[in-house]
Amino acid sequence: MFAIPTADPLPLPSPPWLLWALLMLTFLLHLIPMNIVLGGSIISAVSRFRQNDDARRLAAWFGKLMPSAVAATITFGVAPLLFVQALYGRLFFSSSVLMARFWFAVVPILIVAYYGTYLISFRGEKVGKVLTPIVALLFASVAFIYCNDMSFMLRPQTFLGRYLADARGVQLNVTDPTFVPRLLHMLLGAIAVAGFVVVIYGAVKRRSDVRHGEWALRHGALWLAGATALNVATGMWWLLALPRDVILRLTPAWLAAGIVFSVITFALILAAPHRRVVWSGLALLATLVTMIFARDDLRRAMLDTAGFHLVTRTAPQWDVIALFAVLLVAALGISGTMVVGLLRARPAPS
Numbered sequence: 498m499f500a501i502p503t504a505d506p507l508p509l510p511s512p513p514w515l516l517w518a519l520l521m522l523t524f525l526l527h528l529i530p531m532n533i534v535l536g537g538s539i540i541s542a543v544s545r546f547r548q549n550d551d552a553r554r555l556a557a558w559f560g561k562l563m564p565s566a567v568a569a570t571i572t573f574g575v576a577p578l579l580f581v582q583a584l585y586g587r588l589f590f591s592s593s594v595l596m597a598r599f600w601f602a603v604v605p606i607l608i609v610a611y612y613g614t615y616l617i618s619f620r621g622e623k624v625g626k627v628l629t630p631i632v633a634l635l636f637a638s639v640a641f642i643y644c645n646d647m648s649f650m651l652r653p654q655t656f657l658g659r660y661l662a663d664a665r666g667v668q669l670n671v672t673d674p675t676f677v678p679r680l681l682h683m684l685l686g687a688i689a690v691a692g693f694v695v696v697i698y699g700a701v702k703r704r705s706d707v708r709h710g711e712w713a714l715r716h717g718a719l720w721l722a723g724a725t726a727l728n729v730a731t732g733m734w735w736l737l738a739l740p741r742d743v744i745l746r747l748t749p750a751w752l753a754a755g756i757v758f759s760v761i762t763f764a765l766i767l768a769a770p771h772r773r774v775v776w777s778g779l780a781l782l783a784t785l786v787t788m789i790f791a792r793d794d795l796r797r798a799m800l801d802t803a804g805f806h807l808v809t810r811t812a813p814q815w816d817v818i819a820l821f822a823v824l825l826v827a828a829l830g831i832s833g834t835m836v837v838g839l840l841r842a843r844p845a846p847s
């Protein structure tokens with residue numbers, strides 16, 4: 498016997514399919530800069546310790562990029578947070594209450610890490626060696642907390658017992674057999690995406706500095722391919738750690754498509770990184786989209802087996818939804834312009 502918290506008596510402000518579609522879209526918008534921040538800080542932490550001028554130049558470039566990428570991650574994190582709350586609020590709030598102290602810790606951790614990225618950006622070499630690994634660790638700890646919450650909310654059958662056992666908000670979901678493979682899969686996925694950012698950096702640099710550009714193309718391709726190869730193992734581990742009745746409810750097409758696209762990305766990037774940047778970028782984007790759907794499908798299957806049903810009462814607020822759509826398009830346009838500006842920017846004279 499377990500209790501899923503009862504639904505709020507309030508209707509949803511939009512049809513559930515629209516909230517779901519916006520959750521998928523805005524999570525993709527969060528995922529891309531988040532992977533650059535998380536994977537990029539890990540790649541630059543490793544690069545800081547290499548006795549190689551190319552690696553040091555790459556770490557310095559990541560250092561300059563990081564403050565903008567953190568701002569984009571946080572801003573684009575707010576929208577999926579709203580849609581997760583609207584659709585799964587009673588699960589998400591319950592798991593967040595059970596791990597409240599860790600959940601609240603995200604804000605100070607992010608503030609310290611964000612300051613750290615500015616210090617690295619302004620002071621470069623002087624502080625980079627010490628601060629970059631610390632900042633990478635702080636971002637990884639935010640990912641650790643999010644993975645805990647996102648997997649905890651899928652286990653509503655454990656809420657009551659765990660709350661009665663300890664209501665101080667210090668519980669984590671690390672004993673869940675899916676937790677470790679989930680976290681590793683997220684970390685390696687972030688490294689793969691950041692590896693692709695190094696490939697883009699290499700393709701742009703190659704125009705002015707052929708040797709360094711080609712080094713970066715190869716280096717980024719190796720990070721992407723290595724992380725993707727390892728992710729096949731963590732993905733299988735995650736799948737096999739799921740309860741059998743959940744596995745039987747999954748839609749195999751999403752997983753199959755994700756695997757096919759990741760193999761295509763892997764092959765394209767290793768075959769000829771300099772000639773296949775656009776195609777491997779598209780294949781990587783397709784991998785991310787299909788993996789987002791697979792992750793959502795897993796959430797549906799887990800919650801089905803737990804007996805959870807979405808609220809279906811709706812009272813659509815179309816004027817607010819239209820305003821949101823206009824602002825989203827404007828935000829995408831402005832962000833796109835900023836990315837192009839960043840790629841074309843010349844370094845300021847020191």
Ligand code: HEM
Nearest residue numbers: 524531535570571574575577578636639640643644647683
């Ligand atoms: C640099 C800091 C951040 C990192 C490294 C990070 C990392 C992550 C990771 C790894 C996940 C996937 C968790 C899983 O599925 O197990 C995730 C999901 C999520 N993040 Fe972030 N995050 C960051 C900042 C934020 C912020 C500031 C917000 C909100 C303002 C946010 C909102 C979300 C939401 C709502 C989801 C779940 C979406 C869904 O379930 O569909 N994130 N994040």
